[in-house]
Amino acid sequence: MNNSNQATTAALKATAPKQATNTGALATLVLVFFFWGFIAASQSIFIPFCRHNFSLTQFESQLLGSAFYGAYFIGSLALYLISSLLKYDILNRIGYKKGIIYGIWISVAGALLIIPSANAHSFAGLLGAYFVVALGFSLQQTAAQPFAIILGDPSTGSHRLNLAGGVNSLGTTLGPIIFSVFLFGQVGGDASKATVTNINNLFLIVACVFAAVALFFTFSRLPAGKDDDRFEGSYKASRSLVLMTLLIGVVILVGQVTKIEKLPLLIVTLLVVVGILAYSNSSAIKNHDKWGAMRYPQLIYGMLGIFLYVGVEVTIDNNFGALLREPGYLTLSGLDESKISKYVSLYWASLMIGRWTGAIGVFNLSETGKRIATIVVPFIAFGVALFVNHLYSGDVSDLYPYAGFVAIAIAAFFFGQQKPVKTLLTLAILAGFFILTGVLTSGIFSVYCIMAAGLCNSIMWPCIFSLGVAGLGKFTSQGSAFLIMMILGGAVVPPFQGAIGDVLGSTTGMHYSYFVAVGCYVVLAWLALRLRSTLKAQGLNFDEQIGGGH
Template sequence: MSQSKQPTNTGALATLVIVFFFWGFIAASNSIFIPFCKTHFGLNQFQSQLIGSAFYGAYFIGSLALFIASNLLGYDILNRIGYKKGIIYGLWISVVGALLIIPSAHANSFPAILGSFFVIALGFSLQQTAAQPFAISLGDPSTGSHRLNLAGGVNSLGTTLGPIIVSLFLFGSVGGEHTEVTVTNVNNLYMIVAGVFAAVALFFAFSKLPDGKNDEKFEKASKASRSLLMMTGAIGALIVLGQLTEVDKLYLLLISIIAVVGILFWSNGEAGRKPEGWGAMQYQQLIYGMIGIFVYVGVEVTIDNNFGALLKSPGYLTELGLDESKISKYVSLYWGSLMIGRWTGAIGVFNLSETGKKIATIVVPFIAFAIILLVNRAYGNDISDLYGYAACIVLAILAFFYGQQKPVKTLLTVALLATIAMLVGVFSKGIVSVYALMAGGLCCSVMWPCIFSLGVAGLGKYTSQGSAFLVMMILGGAVIPPLQGTLGDMGAIGFHKSYLLAALCFAFLAYLAVKFRSVLKAQGLDFDSQVGGGH
């Protein structure tokens, strides 16, 4: 007799989706806040990128702290308290961070604003760790991927709307200059954000939802913990060195990347000789996955976070450089490109015929593009110069068809396409260059599930632990954008040529796809049959 399916708790899922929306909303709105803070506080490009460093660094610190504490106690703390409470605690941490923005803004203190963003993202770290398995638990496990893709699509909608709404709060109107812009203009926005987070936290606290626990055994990995602490210590030491000495920031950032990669490969080598205590780090595909997530998140964030400075550069898009109040539509297009790709990537989880899937793969990207245009038009942006971007979407659709939803093939295809796009963006100007750089978002949109599924392939009982390690490597968003910012500050390179770093990152991800194939093939794994969910 067939077992009846567990119905989806639609009310709880709808509320949870709001949390996913605001993750994207806040992360993408940093792109507007960064150039504003650069002007307001008189920062150089490296210093302005510290907003992203504080934000994405908190993800790493939060995930690492949770893992190490669980490892010391011998049980999964989040599983012990339940995913529901994990989300509630994470929401309240983010409420505190959002409220801290207000006194930080009044004090006109950039370091205080960095601290506030760190606290917001610390809450996000706990929320994300709990929310994804919780979304699966809110219905039948067989349809869990549908709920995750729905949440991921709403997250991408948040990234599309975030830059426009924050631009409204900062400048009074999208595309128009506000006569007297101050950092306190954003106070109302973060009061609303804090209010929404508090409301959702209270809903979860008083609702009759499952706690969200499972019986999965926690796998300790003491040596892996020490390795991750070593990585943290190395980066921390370099930060202190940068603050207390005059050592060139470029060298420190390059050493940080070398330290991350070096420690991971050293760990894998040690685990190969004596696996006990290393847990998931004994698998080479996980090491490649961790480095892949580090580079992918780094390049996804750096393309956008440094784009405001490039648009403001005289002679790039306009003769005098674009006013910072007018960059929101281009930032919105970049994050909208991620939405286009993720909505398209989610088609595979629905029960459509082969013909239906092919039609949807062509139609859905243009529906998403139309939404991006309509949203920008509704907020008063001139969208006439965005129509030509449809050509980039056509190329992306062809790449999706060619990739056939196979992780290695898709990752290799979009990484090579993105490398070419970055080179076109660097060696051209005007709207063609804008299109090329924004197309990086189309390529990035499907990289997370490819890298993630390949990184955890064949990990068996260490799959959950490996997933936690992969999430930690969002750290790349804290390191690579400041590196590009430093290159942009150098007169010999400048903001435009600094995008060669993005081209290099994508070329490395293409190389990584080939390495994944060889490593997994050596283990007898049918790698391209493993397709993950959306990010």
């Protein structure tokens, strides 16, 4: 959930002489990446808590994720449209350093707004506050990734992004556990102990830490972080994105003022996104003029891929708590929400396992060294996840057999050979198989299967990103911005699954709703094949090396 973009490295040219890495600035910057992951992954604990305390349906509880990930789309789109109107890149004009600082202060304001919303027992206020937090994250993410590149030699920029991505994954691993401690008193505590005071204390601390980082950035001697890339506008692409936003807004408005069921409205939303992208692709093929990066079909496929990838990654997590609480799934009466954190944490740790493994390729190891590291590093990461969970929840012996799924993922990484298409296709098929098996079974083995999708998700982002921006030339930076906007998937797919769970009923509805995730992986596998044929037709090398994960 969060969320890092290794593919942006390709858009940044290495024109400067070798320079040393500003390790102090980088150490501070990775804290920002940590909190993106920390807050994003913690929703899996906060959503069940809100559902219980605000008496929400599963669909309504998913609106928390919609507000969070929708802010990424709105923030990125607004920044792009204003830059298009002014004909210069706003962020590049003020500098990446100030962009990060402004973004952090916006998130501070959002974290503080959560406190009065919780005191007033206002779920709508909570949604608004979460939106503000993520709006700040959107600006931070847009600025922080290229900033990481310029904090050292450009040729080693991917190393710094992989380091930041690894720290982001550590945040996603620790987030659910720490949130659980603050809300319930301890990881295995009684949910009835969760109070408004717990929420106030947690987000006051978060706001203070954010503010401390912002002040450090403000008074430290860090580079401003600017580059001279010319801003490339694209009127027709902007028009399509605005139209998509307006249509989604109309759907939301209809949902608020009518009694139409949520599921049909969410289906319409999905059709709007897919339809606008398909129309844009078709129109751009006929006439490239003023379409900018959208003239390339691989970008359109990449945008749909990012939409589904982020959507499925988030929906597995956001609905996981409700699945674990479902009677008869893991326990006879359903698991209390205060006890789900170790399973949610291991799901996000599964992404950390894959990302640490994916980062091996950027180091100058011998072929033998890389093979050994690809086997050893995942189990080291798994051990770290078990150790962290043990510190907070004690007995984690029921998680030991999950090592078998880690071994399967290692075999898949070897089979993918760090080739984007082959890796994406392999992992999409494997993840779909895992989730399908999880839907058709129950108990701890089913839980393992659901969590194992995280191992597959871990390095899909750079595969999709590198394929989506391949061959874009001067439009690479613009294409990257459009891809980041498609984090919107995290705002649409989870409530879609939640609504299906509500429709299917409280007994097994949430369990069978995971067919949504299976469908996402099927389409991702198809997109891998479409990207391969599209790039091959353009004479492009789609088997280039890839780095770590998002």
